[in-house]
Amino acid sequence: MGRDPREFLQIGDASERTGLTQRTLRYYEEKGLLRSPARMEGGFRLYSGDDIDRLERIKELRELLGFSLADIKEMLDAEDVRLQIKSEWRKDADAAEKAQKMRVAREITLQQLQLIDQKMAKMATMRDQLAERIAKYDANLRQWSEESAARQHS
């Protein structure tokens, strides 16, 4: 998967592609939200396509949904558990422990889902209120223009 060195981006290009600053990319790495990317011999970071995807998910979770980086880390970690366990499935030593970790991850995910459902419900309410308010603006503007027209006729 992705052997082409041109599929890797240096931090400048990665920054431009994601719309996040270089500082932010390093910061996310430092905070453990992004696993340390590959490096060139000289030490320059090389971001894979997966890295870019993950960064864009982080960006949406943060900018669009307003989650804290700590929350996001928890989410992504929970997300990783399944994949990680799956990749290590062959050596099923202490499978009970793995199952337990997976149940925990499931619980976290479920809580996230419920949280999002709550948010969406509240958002729908807000949306309706905004639509109603626009209708009132329009009603007022329409009424004003009618009154204005009537006044011109008197």
Added chain:
Amino acid sequence: MGRDPREFLQIGDASERTGLTQRTLRYYEEKGLLRSPARMEGGFRLYSGDDIDRLERIKELRELLGFSLADIKEMLDAEDVRLQIKSEWRKDADAAEKAQKMRVAREITLQQLQLIDQKMAKMATMRDQLAERIAKYDANLRQWSEESAARQHS
């Protein structure tokens, strides 16, 4: 236990009612998100029912939807324009200017609505992904328990 006129709450009660700290109430006032509430002779703040409502809206916008206080201030200001214009409707000097302000407020509100629609769409996508992930957790757990049972029989 201050027994005050029924409709007004002192900052302690207002804090308890809204779930926001007293510091936060003063901070929101300082930042212009809440118009300065009434005061007693001694200087104690008196929050009206409207104040409480507004505070609860701010709380939802912030905690639930993750907007910045600056964003929220802009929203609420846009919201106020209609009411303010309505209350000053009698002196309709330069009504054209008022209509213009109202159109601007309408535009801002419309943008907010569109923003919320975008957020809800992304949220719905995320929700589905989470649901799918839970299904995968369950599938893995179910499979694991079956294999475990089979192993016990061998």
Added chain:
DNA sequence: ACGCACGTTAACGCGAACGTGAGAATGCCG
């Protein structure tokens, strides 16, 4: 009038999430 809960402003502190250089190393082109 006293006590005590409750409120006031002012000011400093704090964690999160980066911004902003400084100074040195690296990549690459001619």
Added chain:
DNA sequence: CGGCATTCTCACGTTCGCGTTAACGTGCGT
């Protein structure tokens, strides 16, 4: 090889959204 852009690692600075004393004033039951 020189020269220039890019990146590296510290490390201090900044903004937001409050928390936390400190020092002092107010409301009110007794």
